[in-house]
Amino acid sequence: MTASEKTLSILYFASLGETLRTNSETLAVDNSVISVSDLIALLAQRGENWQLLQDKTTKCAVNQTIASKDQPLSHNDEVAFFPPVTGG
Amino acid sequence: MIRVQTEDFHLQTEYEQLQKHGHSGAIVTFVGSVRDFGGEGSFRLDHYPGMTEKVLEKIEQQANQRWDLISTTIIHRVGNLAAGDQIVFVGVSSRHRKNAFAACEYMIDILKTQAPFWKKEGDTWVDAKESDSEAADKWLSHSQP
Secondary structure, rough: OOOOOOEEEEHHHHHHHHHHOOEEEEEEEEEEOHHHHHHHHHHHOHHHHHHHHOOOOOOOEEEEEEOOOOOOOOOOOEEEOOOOOOOO | EEEEEEOOOOOHHHHHOOOOOOOOOOEEEEEEEEOOOOOEEEEEEEEEHHHHHHHHHHHHHHHHHHOOOOEEEEEEEEEEEEOEEEEEEEEEOOOOHHHHHHHHHHHHHHHHHHHOOEEEEEEEEEOOOHHHHHHHHHHOOOOOO
């Protein structure tokens, strides 16, 4: 890892994970990725399915707490994306 | 107290646990069970281990801040469940029934929209319900009971 990178652990749950065909990955990003919205923009470049991350209904949590799109990201953060919850 | 588990729970046991926490005037319990929705008659409940526990603990804390309670319990099951199975337990003990009723309803309403659980019936993921978010919004728009 160089000084200009941070490593993120990214999780995708439920229908979102199925559509993206992955439930987790470790991703090194450069310093241009400052916030959740920067990460979403980066991932959305991967293709059509990945643009689901930009959907208003897709939720995001950072380190297991619901996060807004402007939340800053730090090295080793756990970032999770998921659809609306359906428990109970 | 919160628990996330695959095993079933027993109402009497949980009721007795609530009683043990001191002389309460009221105990309210809610048990959610799986509706008979036709089709395969079963589903799988996935969750986000770690975050689920954090969210449930926060819901308990918020209920205790809002109302004068003695003890609270939230139990949520995960994994494979079938019609008729118990899925969620919410229990509250308090000196007064109004607090116990309100806190119990608050916890299940908030849980349904904030705790990271997802139901999958066969090959289909269940969509979130508008009525659930309305029930939660009712509490979030009121500052105090």
